[in-house]
Structure formats: structure tokens, C-alpha cells
Amino acid sequence: RKKVTIQTIHSRYRKKIPITMLTAYDYPTAQTADRAETDIILVGDSLAMVALGYSSTAKLTVDEMIHHCKAVSRGCDKAFKLADMTTGSYQISPEQALTNGFRIITEGSMEALKLEGGEEIAETVHRMTQAGIPIMGHIGLTPQHENALGGFRVQGKSAKKAEKILKDALALQEAGCFGIVIECVPSPVAETITSLLRIPTIGIGAGPHTSGQVLVGQDMLGIFDRFVPKFCKQYAHLGNNIIGAYREYNREVRESIFPDANQHTYPMSSEKELEEW
Ligand code: KIV
Ligand code: NA
Numbered sequence: 001r002k003k004v005t006i007q008t009i010h011s012r013y014r015k016k017i018p019i020t021m022l023t024a025y026d027y028p029t030a031q032t033a034d035r036a037e038t039d040i041i042l043v044g045d046s047l048a049m050v051a052l053g054y055s056s057t058a059k060l061t062v063d064e065m066i067h068h069c070k071a072v073s074r075g076c077d078k079a080f081k082l083a084d085m086t087t088g089s090y091q092i093s094p095e096q097a098l099t100n101g102f103r104i105i106t107e108g109s110m111e112a113l114k115l116e117g118g119e120e121i122a123e124t125v126h127r128m129t130q131a132g133i134p135i136m137g138h139i140g141l142t143p144q145h146e147n148a149l150g151g152f153r154v155q156g157k158s159a160k161k162a163e164k165i166l167k168d169a170l171a172l173q174e175a176g177c178f179g180i181v182i183e184c185v186p187s188p189v190a191e192t193i194t195s196l197l198r199i200p201t202i203g204i205g206a207g208p209h210t211s212g213q214v215l216v217g218q219d220m221l222g223i224f225d226r227f228v229p230k231f232c233k234q235y236a237h238l239g240n241n242i243i244g245a246y247r248e249y250n251r252e253v254r255e256s257i258f259p260d261a262n263q264h265t266y267p268m269s270s271e272k273e274l275e276e277w
Contacts, residue, residue: 220234
């Protein structure tokens with residue numbers, strides 16, 4: 001398959017082919033998602049929680065993000081490489097956003113950035129897209145605003161709140177976003193926003209009528225199950241498989257079953273050399 005570019009994404013959107021996106025946080029997870037022909041690989045700031053064990057995404061620094069972007073980039077051959085800007089790394093001024101944004105792009109070898117927020121970040125998004133950085137928006141439930149939202153909860157349930165999310169989406173489109181993630185809103189809200197935009201929407205917990213879907217890799221693989229959101233389908237339960245494999249190893253070592261004397265062990269060249277040694 002060919003390298004996925006911004007043109008590929010827009011072409012899928014025009015042809016109404018759903019766009020696929022998955023998070024990856026290190027070399028092997030990027031490589032497997034890439035080989036599975038995922039369109040976009042996101043180094044999201046959920047990295048903080050699902051891979052680094054922080055209690056919230058707010059803890060993640062730009063340097064930590066870049067460290068993981070580098071690993072993902074090395075494992076990513078064809079997929080389009082998108083990274084989140086971390087909490088507090090873009091809200092202070094467009095200059096701050098540009099400085100940190102270019103660091104993630106250049107040091108982290110990423111192709112595009114995702115920012116959370118609506119009208120209030122439109123000016124920053126505009127400056128970044130003018131500077132040649134493809135920007136994806138992120139509206140609805142924005143985990144970086146966890147404290148202001150009072151936790152992880154569905155957004156836009158009332159007509160008035162849905163209207164505000166639509167205004168945010170239109171402002172982001174106007175500012176030059178090439179797409180927008182819509183997280184955790186009722187399906188009709190995501191559907192209406194999608195129908196009113198001329199850029200793709202990528203849904204998570206936003207129903208089936210967006211232009212594409214995204215899931216957090218660790219959630220859908222069942223590796224991170226401190227909590228599993230209602231919208232996440234678990235396609236595997238790798239956490240349990242991994243624990244099973246480790247248990248088996250521990251048991252075999254304790255019972256002297258592993259390593260096998262022939263199969264996993266190196267002989268010397270001859271009996272004679274063994275004696276001499
Ligand atoms: O950080 C992340 O994983 C995300 C996705 C949920 C879209 O932003
Ligand atoms: Na994120």
C-alpha cells in the first residue's frame with residue numbers, strides 16, 4: 001500500500017470511505033497498527049494514562065510526548081503520523097503553540113498535530129496551519145479539560161450545548177483544520193456536525209455517522225482495563241493473555257521445565273572440547 005498523506009485522507013472523505021485511526025505509543029504497537037493498514041496513527045496524550053500510568057493526561061510534558069513520538073515514528077511506515085499537543089503546551093499564545101508544535105513535528109518526526117478546544121483556540125490553529133502544520137481539532141469531551149468539565153462525561157446532550165459544539169467545529173474548520181475528532185457526544189450531534197462540515201470528522205463515542213473512527217489501542221486490545229469506556233469495543237483481551245504467558249514462564253522456571261536442555265540451549269562444538277573446557 002502507498003504512504004497515507006493528507007491527500008489520501010481527503011480522498012477517502014470525498015469517496016465516503018471511513019477513515020481509521022488508532023493510538024500507538026511505542027515501536028511495536030506502531031508497527032503492528034501500521035501493518036494492519038491503519039490510516040492514521042495517533043500518539044495521543046492518553047499515553048499519559050494507558051502507557052505511563054499517570055492519573056490524568058495533564059501530567060504529560062512535551063519532552064515525554066516527543067520521546068514516544070520518536071519511537072512510534074520509527075515503527076510507522078505507511079500510516080499518517082499524528083501527535084497530540086500536551087496540556088498547557090499551546091494555550092498560552094500562538095507563539096508558544098508554534099514553538100512546541102514545531103518541536104513535536106521536527107524532533108518527534110510527526111506529520112500533523114491535534115489540539116483540544118474550539119473557538120478559543122481558532123486563532124492559534126489558524127497561525128499553525130498558516131505555518132504549514134496540518135492541524136486536527138478535538139471537540140466534545142476534551143480530556144485536557146477534565147477538571148473544568150467535572151470528569152469524563154458525555155457532552156452536548158442538550159440542544160444548547162450541541163449548538164456550542166457545532167460552533168466550535170465551524171470555527172476550527174474556518175481556522176484551517178484538516179479534520180476534527182469528536183469525542184463522546186450523542187450520535188445525532190456528531191451526525192449533524194459531520195453533515196455541516198466540509199472536512200472529515202473522526203468519532204470516538206460519537207456514533208456511526210462520522211467520517212472515521214478512532215480508538216485507543218490499549219483499550220481495544222484489553223491491555224489497559226482500569227476502566228473501559230462504554231464506547232470502547234474490546235477486540236481482544238491481551239492483558240489476560242499476557243498475564244497467562246508470564247505465569248506459565250514463572251511456573252516452568254520454578255519447575256525446571258524451561259529452558260529445555262536441547263531446544264533452548266547451545267551445545268559446544270564437540271564432546272572433546274567440552275572435556276577440555
Ligand atoms: O489521546 C488520545 O488517545 C486521543 C483519542 C481519544 C482521540 O486524543
Ligand atoms: Na488526546
